[in-house]
Amino acid sequence: MFEVIAFYTFSILTIIMFGIVVLSKNALYAMSALAGGMIFIAGFFFLLGAEFLGVVQIVVYSGAVMALYAFGMMFFDTTRDVKENIHYKKVLYSLFIASAILIVIIMSAPIYSANIEAFYPAVIDGVGNIQMVGLILFTKYLIPFELAAVMLLVSMISGILLVSKRMEMNLTEEDHYEEKGEII
């Protein structure tokens, strides 16, 4: 009974939060609601007994990703409402709603939903949540895991390269050169 109450509370809160994200015209409201929604999703993981994933959801999405969004938002005036440039409102909304309903129907259709099963179900007794994730990650899903690691490394190196093109110059020197009219 306790789990049912928790599930419905978290579902209602999550839907309300993501509703605000989509419907609000104020960037600050949308951002705060998105952060809140991410935390409420972690509640589902805790209910399902996957504490590790729940905590990772809080740390990664709410802690890191959303904070970086927020950092990006600081360059704009987030207090004013955004003017959206939409011409055919009816077509847009009906397309959105239709595709959402379609996805729900496909996922909940008996042909599909009865056949969903994990390729590599993790059933190892006497092993905790984290050990299980580690075992699966480094045996059955090793190649995708390593590929993701390589992709992250590539993006990190390209990020550093993009930022550090003129790192050997410091800002005062640059001003000095610009005064002289030289192009660096």
Added chain:
Amino acid sequence: MEWAIIIETVIKAVIVLSVVAGMAAFATFIERKVLAYMQRRLGPMNVGPHGVLQLAADGIKLFTKEDIIPQHAVKPIFKIAPVIAPACAFTAMAAVPFFPEFTVFGYTVTPIISDINVGILFVMGVASAGMYAPLLAGMSSTNKWALLGAARTVIQLLSFEVVSGLSLLAPIMMIGSLSLIDINDYQIGGFTSWLVWKQPLAFLLFVIAGFAETNRTPFDLIEYEAEIVSGYATDYSGMRWGLFFVGEYANMITVSFLVSIMFLGGYNPLWIIPGAIMILIKISAFIFLFLWVRAAWPHVRPDQLMWLCWKVLMPLALINILITGIVLI
């Protein structure tokens, strides 16, 4: 049976909330007194014996002060932001074991609200979600000092999360569990089995990161009054302003508990001193260290802070993990 667990959890949560909020309030008084004695002043003296009742006076002032909201602020976010700080700080305490088990009227009480098996990760993660309080406060105030404070908050907290996470990884590799109770039981063998002797570098890094994450001096750049007035809290007054500081002091207490449990033997009894007294001594000593550092050291500059974090502390933490891994193999 289910109801019994729910009632027990609610009672524990109320006790933790009230005791820690009280401790946080008392810590402000202790802070003023300790700073005063270190600077050869007397500190608050007039209200009650040695100024103890200053606490009540401050509380009355905070609660009755007018709640000013700037005209152009984004009002809902501006109002919610201060609540996030204490909410996250107290939620983080749900997975902290405060004392050893004890028995009251034949009923065994475990003084932890919820023993989840990723305890330490939960505490760190939820405490880090507390960064939304200064962040949203700064962004909704429409004030340049507040915005600068918010930007510094994000940079500082995100950077030092990396250091604190990596520094905890090495001791966790030795213990093989993330549950704070397991971590405590690992050091059950007395003074010599404390993890601080096996992982001195990780201890040092975690303490430094703890200072930065609770934004104490020398790393309190996000509300450094000489540069950015009062940072994210510039526009706040009354109880909303007070809530930020309840959160900050609650975080200080959480960090003290984490350090004591991870590195300093936790609530294991030492010699003839029982475990509950032992952990209280460690917490008090650590809070005193926070205040001592504040009295002794100046601030650092933001660029020095980033240099320290990414070029000194993070490589050290990585080397520590590498050495621990080699030794363990």
